[in-house]
Amino acid sequence: MRNKSLDAAKAVAACLVVFIHVSFPGQVGQIIKVLARCAVPFFFMISGYFCYYEGKTAEDKIPSKILHILKLFFISLLFYLVWEYIMKFLSGEDTGEWLKELTDSSHLKEFALYNSTSVVRAHLWFLPALIYCYAVDFFVEKWKLRKAAYCCIPVLLAMLLWRAEFCRFFGGFYHTMEYRNFLFTGFGFYLTGQMIHEYQDKMYQCFVQKHTERHIKWLLIVGMAAGAALSILEYSFQNAREIYLGNCIAVICLFLWLVLYGKEKKISPILAEIGRKYAFLIYLLHPAVADVMKKISHHVGIDSSLCYLWLRPLLVYGITLGMIQGVFTLNMRLKNCSRR
Template sequence: MKKTRNSTLNALKGIACFSVIMLHCAFPGMVGKIIYGIARFAVPMFFAISGYYVYSCNSKDVIQRLPKKIEHIVLLFLETELIYSLWHCIQYSIQVGTIQGAKEWILSLLSTRNVLYFIVFQRTVIGDVSWFLVALIWCYIVTFAIAKKDIWTKTFPLIPILLLLNVFLGELAPFMGIKTEWYWCSNFWLLGFPCYALGYYIKINEEKMTRILTESTIITIIIISVLLNLIERVLTNASQLFVSNIPFMIVCFVYCIKFPTIFQNNKLVKAVSIIGEKCSFGVYILHPIIRDIFRMLAKYFGIAGQPIWNWILPILVFASSVCVNLLWCAGKEKIEFRKVNDNLKEMEKL
């Protein structure tokens, strides 16, 4: 039996792609500030989706699947770091006129401070978004241990504690005049694992949550969450996870589970769904490089800082990131088709 795709969830992933760009390349002024606040739901959502799909009622199935998932993400992380490293060299050579010495650069990456920050906070020197992959690897490793001991129910109480600690450090502490760093909140401990475990929890309680959260209730919570987010963003001026992002993310996720095909005939939503399905990871990884390229071009042509350019830049970054990923996917599919075709021809000869 062919499995039906959740086009609504894929569309939400497409929206989350654009939201991630809003976190690193926002619109100017109050509009950008407001969108930024709402957009903070995106990264927690990607963690929750990972937790949701790793779940199985049989712990042995989870344990068997995890090694391949860990291997897959590790390879993606290494590929991502290689891409960022190459871009680092190219960008440095363009800006300075020479390529930085490889030996000195590698030694600087392997400093005690950088290694310690990588282990504790999953902070990487190359690329400001690849911490997500490291945190996801840790999520899978911890899941392996939890599934083996079958102690998920004992782990779930940690979710609100860790998320509230995240909100305290990211939102309340700066409001109280306490200086905090972004990587104190954006790491495995306070964002990756609790949101990942939340996705796991939603999967276990899927039937109950989809029954209790009616369509009208979900819409009401979304509206209240957005209004609360506006208040939080304007009053606190914080730039990490907001209290309102958590219920917003949960009910949006449940809505997608409850109505997996509700918008599948809408052409616009279908296009966003394709972006979410095929490009979500690629956009997340490549958009910082594409953003930097456009910023360098804008500086070269003397339009950097122009009001109209600040509005156009996020749209250009998103559109270009999607196009690059669609072309990449099309190329991969073409290569795979040729391989299958060649294999069939070889079989015919036999």
């Protein structure tokens, strides 16, 4: 039976990604953004969770997943290449210079090594990073190195946090792309999701047999709250960062709670459907919707309105969802008509 709690959490995670890129105003908006930083790790964990296979079936299924994400990436890339050209043209920017940047060797190298897509749209880095995760996982499964890969999880997460946060205490510095890539931000969480899937039944049985289920449930809830509080505390000392230690603690505790106990909860079927069908597309398309809203709000003179600024992230999420759902509904009706 499919865990609808995970689907609902995907819908919420997509909303949190919108809140990162289209933030609420003031200090409250910054704190919401800090808490929302767990969304991308969650998406990597969910990808790893659903890419756990018994036996050798992974060798057959992972290539199809890679092909699916590859197609999605090229379509998204083409869309945003055209979109960015139009946006820059309308803004009076030098489109010729931007087109030259696209083929600059340094940008191509950053894309190949770090999955950086900043020259087009930064958020697209997730897709090539996920492709890399699937590709590495293919060889992990083929060579039966899963247990060894699991041992790398704490190393990868420690290196992520060192590069993203703790190195600054010792005068170090890494560019965002040097840790926001498939290896550090991606593969560690991907493997964590996969490992949770492999051992979820054993963990649940162990907790029930030892009568510690209730204590573990509350421990995970406390872990989520403590992770969120730690993230805010880290922000107060270090200002904005791509990820915090508290985010890692919160998202792992949340994921464990959803997997072990989420099936027991009554979940809104609408929210579960949004997560299952539309979360990924919301992630990909919301920046374009935000661009249009920015131009319209400026044109009508409400871009500085406090009321509008508070509503803007929610409107971007709602409009993006409505557009995607509308396209899905229209496509379904056209298919039904063609069958008659």
